[in-house]
Amino acid sequence: MADMRPLREDLQATLHARRDLGPDYEAALVESFVERLDATIAARVQSELHGHAPSPYAPYSPPPPPAKARSGAGHMVVLALGSMALGVPLVGIAAANAGFIGLLVALVAIVAINVAGAAAIAHR
Structure with a gap:
């Protein structure tokens, strides 16, 4: 003062x-x-x-x-948890309705989504 x-x-x-x-x-x-x-x-x-x-x-x-942007590892964790949260019920539904072929299609789709997401995160 x-x-x-x-x-x-x-x-x-x-x-x-x-x-x-x-x-x-x-x-x-x-x-x-x-x-x-x-x-x-x-x-x-x-x-x-x-x-x-x-x-x-x-x-x-x-x-x-400004807050730091999430790192690539942070995005990868979100992608992995999201694919597991949505993938488990989808695999169950696909296996119950379409048998082994439905199970394979659902698992291949989940793997493809995770690979594409990892590639996009790596190119940042």
Whole structure:
């Protein structure tokens, strides 16, 4: 808060001067205070632009860095779990309805999907 003390003192001095001088000088006093405030803000912006420590009175914090994309291994795990979750019931249904041929078709389809997915992930 020591950073704000001169600005508060300027504001208090302006208010005291306004009481002493009356409303006739109000516009000039406000203009003078606004110029000092503007100069203070400009000095803070310049110090931040030139790499000095950020002001504790900054209006916002910088946004967090973007989240990392999943690695190829992460995508592969998702693909494997998804194919198992969907593949087990499909293999059961295919085997029950079409016998051994249905079982082979379902397993070949699951293997083909996993190979294609692994190849796509590897080419990223």
